[in-house]
Amino acid sequence: MVDNIAIASLPLPEFAKVRYSGWQLDELTPATENTKTTYFLKNTISGIEVSGQSTTYQHLSENMIAQGVIVMGMKQAQMVYGPLVNKLIGSVISKRADRLSAQNYEQFNTGIFVYIPDQVKFDDVLHLTLNHLAMSGQDFVARIFVCVGAHAKVTILQEMHTIGSEKTKASVVIEVLAKVGAQVTYANIDSLGEQTTAFINREVLVKDHATVDWQNAEFNDGNVVMRVASQLNGEGATSHANVIGLTIKKQTQGLVTTVLNKGRHTVGHIFQRGVILNRSTLVFNGIGQIIKGAKGSDAQQESRVLMLSRRARGDANPLLLIDENDVTAGHAASVGRVDDEQMYYLMSRGISERVARKLVIRGFMGEVLMKMPTRAAQQKVMSEIERKLQYEDD
Amino acid sequence: MTTLKVENLHVSVAGKEILKGLDLIVNTGEIHAIMGPNGTGKSTLSQTIMGHPAYQVTQGNIYIDGQNLAEMSVDARARAGLFLAMQYPSEIQGVTNTEFMRAAINARRPEDDQISVMSFIEKLDEKREFLAMTEEMAERYLNEGFSGGEKKRNEILQMMMIQPQIAILDEIDSGLDIDALKVVSRGVNSMRSNEFGALMITHYQRLLDYIVPDFVHVMMDGKIVKTGDANLAKKLEAEGYAGLRDELGLDVHLTDEETNSYFVED
Numbered sequence A: 001m002v003d004n005i006a007i008a009s010l011p012l013p014e015f016a017k018v019r020y021s022g023w024q025l026d027e028l029t030p031a032t033e034n035t036k037t038t039y040f041l042k043n044t045i046s047g048i049e050v051s052g053q054s055t056t057y058q059h060l061s062e063n064m065i066a067q068g069v070i071v072m073g074m075k076q077a078q079m080v081y082g083p084l085v086n087k088l089i090g091s092v093i094s095k096r097a098d099r100l101s102a103q104n105y106e107q108f109n110t111g112i113f114v115y116i117p118d119q120v121k122f123d124d125v126l127h128l129t130l131n132h133l134a135m136s137g138q139d140f141v142a143r144i145f146v147c148v149g150a151h152a153k154v155t156i157l158q159e160m161h162t163i164g165s166e167k168t169k170a171s172v173v174i175e176v177l178a179k180v181g182a183q184v185t186y187a188n189i190d191s192l193g194e195q196t197t198a199f200i201n202r203e204v205l206v207k208d209h210a211t212v213d214w215q216n217a218e219f220n221d222g223n224v225v226m227r228v229a230s231q232l233n234g235e236g237a238t239s240h241a242n243v244i245g246l247t248i249k250k251q252t253q254g255l256v257t258t259v260l261n262k263g264r265h266t267v268g269h270i271f272q273r274g275v276i277l278n279r280s281t282l283v284f285n286g287i288g289q290i291i292k293g294a295k296g297s298d299a300q301q302e303s304r305v306l307m308l309s310r311r312a313r314g315d316a317n318p319l320l321l322i323d324e325n326d327v328t329a330g331h332a333a334s335v336g337r338v339d340d341e342q343m344y345y346l347m348s349r350g351i352s353e354r355v356a357r358k359l360v361i362r363g364f365m366g367e368v369l370m371k372m373p374t375r376a377a378q379q380k381v382m383s384e385i386e387r388k389l390q391y392e393d394d
Numbered sequence B: 001m002t003t004l005k006v007e008n009l010h011v012s013v014a015g016k017e018i019l020k021g022l023d024l025i026v027n028t029g030e031i032h033a034i035m036g037p038n039g040t041g042k043s044t045l046s047q048t049i050m051g052h053p054a055y056q057v058t059q060g061n062i063y064i065d066g067q068n069l070a071e072m073s074v075d076a077r078a079r080a081g082l083f084l085a086m087q088y089p090s091e092i093q094g095v096t097n098t099e100f101m102r103a104a105i106n107a108r109r110p111e112d113d114q115i116s117v118m119s120f121i122e123k124l125d126e127k128r129e130f131l132a133m134t135e136e137m138a139e140r141y142l143n144e145g146f147s148g149g150e151k152k153r154n155e156i157l158q159m160m161m162i163q164p165q166i167a168i169l170d171e172i173d174s175g176l177d178i179d180a181l182k183v184v185s186r187g188v189n190s191m192r193s194n195e196f197g198a199l200m201i202t203h204y205q206r207l208l209d210y211i212v213p214d215f216v217h218v219m220m221d222g223k224i225v226k227t228g229d230a231n232l233a234k235k236l237e238a239e240g241y242a243g244l245r246d247e248l249g250l251d252v253h254l255t256d257e258e259t260n261s262y263f264v265e266d
Helices: A004-008 A062-066 A074-080 A082-088 A099-107 A340-347 A353-364 A375-389 B042-050 B074-079 B097-106 B117-130 B135-139 B148-162 B178-191 B206-210 B230-248 B255-265
Strands: A047-051 A054-059 A070-073 A110-116 A126-133 A140-148 A153-163 A168-178 A183-191 A196-206 A211-218 A224-232 A238-247 A252-261 A267-276 A281-290 A297-307 A313-322 A327-336 B003-013 B016-027 B031-035 B055-064 B082-085 B092-096 B166-170 B197-202 B215-220 B223-228
Touching (some): A047 A070, A047 A110, A054 A070, A070 A074, A074 A140, A082 A140, A099 A140, A099 A196, A110 A126, A126 A140, A126 A168, A140 A153, A153 A168, A168 A211, A183 A196, A183 A224, A196 A238, A211 A224, A238 A252, A238 A281, A238 A375, A252 A297, A267 A281, A281 A327, A297 A313, A297 A353, A313 A327, A340 B074, A353 B092, B003 B042, B031 B042, B042 B074, B042 B166, B074 B082, B082 B148, B092 B097, B097 B117, B097 B135, B097 B148, B117 B148, B117 B178, B148 B178, B166 B178, B178 B197, B178 B206, B197 B206, B215 B230, B223 B230
Parallel strands (some): A047 A126, A126 A153, A140 A168, A196 A224, A267 A297, A281 A313, A297 A327, B031 B197, B166 B197
Antiparallel strands (some): A047 A054, B003 B016, B003 B055, B215 B223
């Protein structure tokens, strides 16, 4: 039974300079939609596709199976590995972290569970595709947990889509646990639909000498608040949190990227690039926090926003909270225009201003684009950029 | 035949006059070299011809086949037949070399007659191999992580793919070792024909051993002060710019002299 009163007393998660209390993300009716259709994964790609409550695609390479990798729909995982799943969920993002995360914990009825045992290494990218079925008008409440064992080395590509066009809300909480010495690249392409208002919260707990790099592309069409966080708990834990975002029409995307340096000699770098069109709003909040005792740690951040319309609103707010002297830290933020030198270079080859602009804008987000783990994912990011830039003249 | 004509050109950068009345004619079929001491305006000339927004023409005109460049945007100048191999080409992540070159070629063709992928790749492979560039380099992001030498080679590759009428090569030899210099020169020489003209800007005579020019111009203080054939470059190599200045009786400060005295005073 949902303890509504206790949850309602928790504060909303903080997204500075984003007004979203009117989005009513704390009032969700979890949908129970099913489908037999697989929308994206095919041809023995390693991974899983979950749409609504249905798992329509599930395939692991022989190598993954032999090494004991578990990838399944969250409902199934709770049935098969109940005690393990229940122990893990809420261990990275606390069950009472904030009102929306707590509500997700109480209400989620779909999602994905991934368990990668110690020492496991695989070269192929593990795809986690999560589709919000927006057909009934009810809301999508999903949870993902990814546990990466000690010294394991994996690359994950998570995608989120909206199928259907009913006006709905989505709440997705993603927890990642990276054990000692694990190396994880976790790429996200979030492309929820125009009628989906969403709260996305993803956080990783990074243990000793583990490295977790986020590559996030926030290409949602609707109103979204998204938080991505790395807790560097272990000695020498490292995380690079790279985020690109593109907003169009009248949408708002409010983003918070947080790195918490707790362990000694931890390294946390935040890199954010955003492009803003039309009357939309894009806010980047970068928070680098080094606690007392995290000696020898490094917190850096860089946020740059490109405004392509006078009516757009963009913000890049870097915040460094440092309680330890023996550290290095720095930040840079800017709101700027299309790079003139790059435009000149492309146009000097005869390329028209219109085409050159597209290429330069793509290049502005290239740092994250080129780190997408597969050719297909890079292609997807490029075509999303292309698609959104079509609204430039609106 | 295509003709690039520069007439009494005066150019200012950030309010300071750099070119002070420069005249020059480059026809297809001719290779010109411009030499001159540091700070004399050689790169200003090349950037002004291409249309870099920071360079302000205050007097005079530049024409390509009678069309006044002042009325043409950078991309229109390129499509009219001009090409500039840049000293510091931009890096653009997320745009591959291949995609960039295809866009450049297609910009010159009507929309219903774009180059086919097959013929583009054939052409690219041919030119790339000629310049001893790997296939992998063509697929990399534009100049991203390229060494200085690779960037220069990539500029020449673009020139060979685009096949402009008049190419300006701005210090294409700087930062190249002797092997790379030979490769780059081979690329330029392969373009030599009645349909191609070039204006090479260089500090050193060495480049002109590999690409023998028809004309050598010496620039000082924003003007061409002497024009000759390939022998002029050899003479300069032997006597230096100061020697030529004194011979011509010019009242010109060479930047490096100023720099030296500046450091002495400092």
